[in-house]
Amino acid sequence: MTADAFALPWRICAVADLEATGAKEFEFGNPRRYWGFVLRWAGDVRGYVNACPHLGLPLNLSGDHFFDAEGKLLLCRMHGALFRPLDGFCVSGPCAGASLQRLEIAVRDDAVWLCA
Numbered sequence: 001m002t003a004d005a006f007a008l009p010w011r012i013c014a015v016a017d018l019e020a021t022g023a024k025e026f027e028f029g030n031p032r033r034y035w036g037f038v039l040r041w042a043g044d045v046r047g048y049v050n051a052c053p054h055l056g057l058p059l060n061l062s063g064d065h066f067f068d069a070e071g072k073l074l075l076c077r078m079h080g081a082l083f084r085p086l087d088g089f090c091v092s093g094p095c096a097g098a099s100l101q102r103l104e105i106a107v108r109d110d111a112v113w114l115c116a
């Protein structure tokens with residue numbers, strides 16, 4: 001097994017990595033072909049597949065920018081859908097009423113881990 005091998009639980013990032021933008025995108029799978037992101041909001045950490053329920057496109061256009069200007073909702077930058085950070089529910093936009101696909105994550109040893 002190489003150091004880069006993918007096995008669960010899998011370390012995504014340090015919790016401190018979420019401070020700059022509140023979120024961090026990551027690639028996972030074996031081979032790596034899925035994109036997800038983790039976020040920290042109101043003291044909780046969540047993880048989602050980075051695919052908007054509208055057209056399946058990534059929410060961010062680049063970098064780790066997932067929140068709207070107010071920092072309260074997740075923004076799909078393609079067509080403006082807005083999602084609640086803690087449950088991924090879309091409150092506005094073309095996929096209102098749908099939800100982001102949640103990933104099972106855990107926080108341990110000051111790091112965020114993908115568990116399932």
Ligand code: FES
Pocket residue numbers: 052053054055056057076077078079080081093094095
């Ligand atoms: S792809 Fe997200 S709102 Fe259209």
